[in-house]
Amino acid sequence: MLIPPDVRLIVDADGFERLCAANRDMRLELEADGGLIVMAPASPDSGGREAELGFQLATWNKAARLGKTFSPSAGFTLPDGSIRAPDASWMRQEAWDALDRRERRKFSRAVPDFAAEIRSPSDPLDELRAKMAGYVANGVRLAWLIDPETKAVEIHRPGREVERLAAPKSLSGEDVLPGFTLDLAEIFED
Template identity: 60%
Template sequence: MGATLLEQAKADVAKDVGTTILLPSEVRLKVDADAFAALCAANRDMRLEREADGGLAVMSPASGRSGRRNMELGRQIANWNHTADLGAAFDSSTGFTFPDGSILAPDAAWTQRERWDRVPVEDQDRFPHIVPDFVAELRSPSDSIKQLQAKTAHYIAQGVRLGWLIDPTTQTVEIYRPGRDVEILTRPESLSGEEVLPGLVMDLKGVLFD
């Protein structure tokens, strides 16, 4: 089904004809990795992810407040990384191919330089087959907290060493680490990057609260 829809979408793009597909909530489209890459290339303004079983997930654009918060989150990580010079930082548009075949795009991610440099250049230009050392998810008002919790736990199960789930709605942060219970902080002023992002202290003003 996925390939057929993709072929139709390509034909419509070639004809410069816009189409809208309305899907009931119980219907899931499945695509393989190559079809997903082609779908993303043809729909660059859309935020798409691919689940482990090939299921296609379409995410809404961020609201103004969420976009501003996400920019501040990424800015602090990028500034720290520029100074520390320890690895590579990525924004929310970067999709990573995880060991189970899912292709997911955290709101922010970081990986050690040695690990990133081992990824072939041709793979770096796609959805790289690498598990980030760190990921962060920032909840928007329209996001399901249970889905974000499951997604962040999934990152850890796939090999991520540190995960943050930042929820401005409840002003809490959930910290995920391998082999440990989730730690929940209420209205913390800052977060430590711990041994994964050494020296990073995230100021949560403008990220968790205004």
């Protein structure tokens, strides 16, 4: 699908589901106002960083047994109507269990407790920051924006200023992901 940069496509939630089903190899998201977001597939470099983040999160969760982890292909319909697919996300087990089986098989009307995005070289920082603010405004309790190029991290939490860290070695999951520490060595490696 080729969309010129000066063209904005608007689609409703049902149309978005059909579009995703017909274009399974594309990375698509939907803005709250119905604006379609088309993203290029991740490069091997970016995909490897996403996989490392997901691996560490899933390994912690398997031991802690506190919830459910999700890959970048899991889409969530947030309260504002946007449909987002974070690079990594996690939801408390009680919240997952409360979802009807049918709801789990579509872009669930559910908000993960945690969401993380890893910036690719082509991602405009202002767009990612807006996305992070949207996560928190819709109920995400902890969100990380990780920038491997600058080795910086932004931590987004409800009701607090964004915390910016320069070249941290690790990140704490705080009370949202109790006992989880993300080792950033492989994510920041060149």
